[in-house]
Amino acid sequence: MGRPKQFSYVITAMVVIGRSKESREKSRRFLQAVYDGGGKARTSEIRQRSGLSRSDIKYRYESLEEKGLISIAYDEEGVAGPNESAQKIAILTDLACEEIENKGLLQGGHYQPENATRDVDELAAQVDTLTKRVRAQEEQIEQLQRYITETVYRNISMLRWSIARLEIAVETDDRPLDSLDPSERISALKQRVKEFEVDHVTK
Known part of the structure; x- marks a missing residue:
């Protein structure tokens, strides 16, 4: 029972910088460019050092700031002029420095959050598998319920109806079955029921 608690601690203690390998690599290149600038870099410097596109850089400004790895100035x-807007500056936070210097954030596959990400992906896949199995069981239960409702109950109702008709046939006949020879009772009973069209008994 102790493993789930430990796993929960590992997940919350680490920063995951991207869902896919490609996304994590782009985030590393962004952070590496800022780190190489002494922990601070303008957008133009990040683009020059990392080779990332404008859209990639814009996205990482937002995502890395949200994760607490950079602040923006x-x-x-x-x-230079009134029509020119100020460049963004990415500044590494203390959390980012800790992740880079002590946890190998910029060291590719050695960065521990990747392992955590794989664990989460594996758990998600297991949950999907279990969900599919549950849905399959639910469908089987629904099919069984339909079969019971549409077939079993219907047959029971028809059988009860046939028994009721048989009772009527026996009660309304003037000649009691007890007066017949035992060898003739079955054929006589079938004949009486047939006259009342009780198919389930006469077949």
């Missing part, structure tokens, strides 16, 4: 002094 603006280079107001670098604005």
Whole structure:
């Protein structure tokens, strides 16, 4: 019972920088470019050092800030004219420095959160498998319920109806069955029931 608690602690203690291998690699390149600038870098410097596209850089400004790995400032002094906007500046946070220097954030596959991500993916796959099995069981239960409702109950009702008709046939005949020879009772009973069209008994 102790393993789930330990697993929960590992997941919450680590920062996952991307869902896919490609996404994690782009985030590393972004952070590496900022790290190489002494923990601070303008957008133009990040793009030059990392080779990332504008859209990739824009996305990582948002995602890495949300994860607490960078803070964002603006280079107001670098604005040359009134129609020019200030460049963003990415600044590594203390959390990012801790992850880079002590957990190998920039060291490819050695970064521990990847292992955590794989564990989460495996658990998600297991949950999907179990969910599919549960749904399959539910479908089988529904089919069984339909069979019972549509077939078994219907046959029981028809059998009860046939028994009722048989009772009527026996009670309304003037000649009691007890007066017949035992060898003739079955054929006589079938004949009486046949007259009342009780198919389930006469077949």
